[in-house]
Each structure stands twice: as structure tokens, then as C-alpha cells.
Amino acid sequence: MAIDPKKHEMPAQDPKVRAHNFDEVALGYSEETALAEAARCLNCKNRPCVAGCPVNVQIPEFIQKVKEGDFEGAYQIISETSSLPAVCGRVCPQETQCEEVCSLGIKFEPVGIGRLERFVADWHNEHAKEAAVAPESNGHKVAIVGAGPAGLTCAGDLAKKGYQVTIYEALHTSGGVLVYGIPEFRLPKAIVAREVEGLKQLGVEIVTNAVIGKTLTIDELFDDGFEAVFVGSGAGLPSFMNIPGESLIGVYSANEYLTRSNLMKAYRDDPDTPIMKGGKVAVVGGGNVAMDAARTALRLGAEKVYIIYRRSMEELPARAEEVEHAEEEGIDFRLLNNPIEILGYNNPDDPRDPKNGTVRAIRCIKMELGEPDDSGRRRPVPIEGSEFELEVDAVIMSIGTSPNPLIKDTTEGLEVNRRGGIVVDEGGLTSRNAVFAGGDAVTGAATVISAMGAGKVAAASIDEALSKK
Numbered sequence: 507m508a509i510d511p512k513k514h515e516m517p518a519q520d521p522k523v524r525a526h527n528f529d530e531v532a533l534g535y536s537e538e539t540a541l542a543e544a545a546r547c548l549n550c551k552n553r554p555c556v557a558g559c560p561v562n563v564q565i566p567e568f569i570q571k572v573k574e575g576d577f578e579g580a581y582q583i584i585s586e587t588s589s590l591p592a593v594c595g596r597v598c599p600q601e602t603q604c605e606e607v608c609s610l611g612i613k614f615e616p617v618g619i620g621r622l623e624r625f626v627a628d629w630h631n632e633h634a635k636e637a638a639v640a641p642e643s644n645g646h647k648v649a650i651v652g653a654g655p656a657g658l659t660c661a662g663d664l665a666k667k668g669y670q671v672t673i674y675e676a677l678h679t680s681g682g683v684l685v686y687g688i689p690e691f692r693l694p695k696a697i698v699a700r701e702v703e704g705l706k707q708l709g710v711e712i713v714t715n716a717v718i719g720k721t722l723t724i725d726e727l728f729d730d731g732f733e734a735v736f737v738g739s740g741a742g743l744p745s746f747m748n749i750p751g752e753s754l755i756g757v758y759s760a761n762e763y764l765t766r767s768n769l770m771k772a773y774r775d776d777p778d779t780p781i782m783k784g785g786k787v788a789v790v791g792g793g794n795v796a797m798d799a800a801r802t803a804l805r806l807g808a809e810k811v812y813i814i815y816r817r818s819m820e821e822l823p824a825r826a827e828e829v830e831h832a833e834e835e836g837i838d839f840r841l842l843n844n845p846i847e848i849l850g851y852n853n854p855d856d857p858r859d860p861k862n863g864t865v866r867a868i869r870c871i872k873m874e875l876g877e878p879d880d881s882g883r884r885r886p887v888p889i890e891g892s893e894f895e896l897e898v899d900a901v902i903m904s905i906g907t908s909p910n911p912l913i914k915d916t917t918e919g920l921e922v923n924r925r926g927g928i929v930v931d932e933g934g935l936t937s938r939n940a941v942f943a944g945g946d947a948v949t950g951a952a953t954v955i956s957a958m959g960a961g962k963v964a965a966a967s968i969d970e971a972l973s974k975k
Contacts (some may be wrong), residue, residue: 511614514543516621521834525804528690528773531831532596535625537577544572546610546618554607555619561588561659561958565604565619572622581630584623589662589705590655590958592631592697594610595624597688598955599825607918631700633730640709644668646972649732651718651913654682655944655954656738658705659961660968665708667969672732674716677769682740683946686952687761689798691805692828695768719912724920724941733942733975737928738961741907741946747790752903756865758783760791760799760904767802786810788957790845792817795951796904797828800837803902810894812835816844816873816886843870844886846893848901849898867895881910907951925950934964942968 517533518524524531535543547569555565564583571580581620584591600620608616646669650657653675661671679685680696706712716722718739727735746752761780766772772781787803789796792815800811807825812831815822818841822829833839847869851861872892875884909926921929921937927950930936936943944960946952 507613509546509610512623513546513615513618514539516618518831521831521836524691525801525835528805530694531691533622534628535621537629540572540622541575543618543622544569545894546607547573548609554609554618555604558604558607560603560955561594561716561790561962563604563623565923568626569617569619569622570731572626572747577626577629578633580626583945584626587602587962588958589659590701590954591623591695592627593655593684593701594955595620595622595627595956596693597684598623599953601826603955615801628824631697632691638704638707640707641666641668641777643670643709644973646670646975647672647732648968649727649730649735651724652676652738652740652945652947653680653702653712653714654738654945654957655684655741656740656947656957656961656964657682657736658702659958660736660738660944660965661710661944662705662708662963663962663965664968665705665710666904669969669972670709672711672712672713674718674722674727675712675714676717676739678714679769680712680714681701682738686765686892687795687798689764689768689802691801692798694789698923717877717912719916724938728940733972734942736942736961736964736968737913737936737943737947738945738957739910739913739947740957741909741951743908743910744903745903745906746780746903746909747845749845749847751865754848754850755863756867756900757848758782758902760789760795760898760902761907763799763902764802765900766794767806773798773806781806782808783902784809785960786812786897787900787902788812788814788845788896788898789902789904790814791904791906792822792824793904793906794824794828796839796902797824797832799902799904801832801835803900804835804837811878812898813837813839813841813897814843814845814868814870815841818842818875821875821883840870842875842886844873844888845870845901865899865901867897868901869893869895886926907946909947909950932963933967934960935967940971 568580568583605616650673770779789800849867853859873886876887879885934942942964945957
């Protein structure tokens, strides 16, 4: 049978409709489409896709089960190595990992591995009747700091081996960046809650509103009987450009903006937290978070949304799918531009004017690409005399985040690098005995799947260390 050269399209909401709601954009494969896409897999001997997956999902095996129509069997194979399959199927950048090295991709489009993973996970969540069963305890206790992708993965892997695992989460709900950072239209929060519930069924305990470094220290966790600690506290400290005007009303970090919308439900008519709605919005940055912020602003009623990025489309770091969705929804990409000042209203004749101190425009300078920098991308160079103003009512800074220094500052002997990331060895062990770390707390802001991979590595190291006791 001839192989279809193109992967099957993912059905999605119409751009004109979805730009005004928070419902999930991608609608998922039907059983018929999933079977047709699975049939494209060559089931090749060298299995490069598995090596390209940070959590080593046995991809050919799960796709073979899909081919056979055994969707639950496919789910069980995925869940052997992944604690969050419904999440990964939605937000993992498969195009630069498993699908990038797919053998079929040498000649045709690669197999839609991520789309199949999402289908399988959704099928399981819809049809599964039995709760997971907690394994027999092995008598060891492990504490996890942070209920984000790294912490949840580490907890899941350890719980399956019989460890008594307690996660301490600073927020009032579990999920980390999955709930505060990624919008509902990309990752429904019910999906995250379902995955977390599965971990609880395995015996994982989650303590919310617990800020390690404030309510408890890592030393106190050891005093409470935990034999190892995994730090997966993420990278929630936003970066700014340090340009004039960043203190004006209407300037947000992307973290704050998305947290207000995603976690605190500011999009509702009667929100508990305020947020800018309507007007013209400029988002500075070109990553996935910038796309999320821009598309959220549109759904919050913005009449115009700009992406301001200092390089060209070829260097844009966001996933191609997210950029395509943003363009379809009408986001205006202002590339090869860099902000130099944010301008505000100032009416000295009437100090009571409510617009005083609020954003009125962003001043930018045009750029051109020069020689490559240390990252391998061509360095943006300002074009003298090319400054211009763009009238906006809000500015969202999405230029990266770094780890919060709280744990470092309250844990003696914990080595960090110059960017604030916790230093670990190849097994995730820090400079403190029995203290492990992984994910964005180590690397700075990265992908969900890379954080999950770090959680798996640390779980294996913790198991190796404690099983010897």
C-alpha cells in the first residue's frame, strides 16, 4: 500500500471564531484519522524517534497498538515512561524532537507522533473506568518541590516504585506552568487536573500553598523524615529590558499577564484580579510564551495585537504551529524591530487625569541582521535614525524568565550558576547530599518535555541511591 506523503491535518476551530473564545483550538483526531496516520509509520528497526524523545516513549510500539485498534494498549505503553501523555500530546515540540528524526521524514512528512499521542491519551481519559492502583510501599519517603512538569514526572516515576511521595506546591493548585502559563485554548485545565488526579491515585500527596524557603525549608523537610528532595520549582522570575517606561501602568511581564488570565480567571466578567482588556497591545518577544500572551490579549478583546521581535521570522523561536495559529488569528508581526522606550501619558495641567502614568506608545528602532552570535543566530544590529512610535495601550514583556532565588537563598551549600540555575550532575544531584533538581530551576525557561525528562533522570537517581539503604 502506498504511503501518504503528508501527515493528516489536525482539525481546528475556525480562526475567526476561536480568536474570541478560550476553547481549545485543535480539536483532535477521530478514530478513523488516527488509524490512517498510524498506518504511515514504517516501524523501522533503528527507532530514531525513541532516541529523540526526552522521556523515551516507546513510539513504534504504541503506534503499532493504534494500528491494531488497541487504543488502551497504546496508552499503557506511553504511560510506562510518560506521566503526562495528554499534556505532551498538546504542548510538546515534537517537530524538533521525535518527528524531526522520524525515518519517514527523510522522504515525506514525518508521522504525526504528537497528534497520535494526544488521540490515545484522550481516548483513554474518555473510556477508562478503573482508577490507578497505588503499589505497595517500599518504606522510603521523598519530597518534591513544585508541582510542575518536572516535579509531577519525578513524583509519578517514584510512586510507581512504591515511594511515599509528597509534593509541596507554592500555588493553590497543581500543574505549575501547565496551569499558570499555558492558556486554556492550548491546554485545557481539566486535562491537567485529570493527569494530576492519576498521580494521586498512585499515592502521591500534594500540599498546596506551601512555599519552600518560607513555610518550610529544605533542611526542615529532611527533619520531617524525607530521605531525598527533588527541586522542580521552575523559572518564574520574569526578565525586563531595563528601558525607560517599564514602570508605567499597563506594562506587564508575560508571566503576570498569563497568570492573571489562566490561573486567576481574569477573562471573566467579574474577575478577582484586574487585567487590561481591549485597546492595542504590544508583546515583546518571539517565543511560545509571547505567542500565548498575544493570542490571550486578542481573546480578552484587544482591537489590535503586535508581536515585536528583533530578528526575522527565520529566527523566531516559537513553534511553527503556534506562529501559524497566531497569524491566522490576525496577530500583527513587527519583525526586525526592537523597543527602546515605553511612553506614557503626562498631563501636568490636570494631575487628576486618569490616563496620567499609563502607556500610550512604544518607541522602537529598526534592526538588520549581522554576523552570528554565540547562539548561532545572526546578531540584530540597530539601524541608525530608524526610530518610530507605535501607539499602544499595553505592553507585555516576554523576553524570558529565570529561577526564583528563594530556594538558593534559604538552602546552605546549594551551588548555582551565574544565571541562578541550580548546578546538578548528570543524574540531577546538586551540591547538597540527597538534594536533586531538574527542569527550569536548573536550565532556566525551557520546554515542558525537557523538564519532564529531567524529572525522570532525577527519579532514577533517587531510586538508585535509596534502594541501597
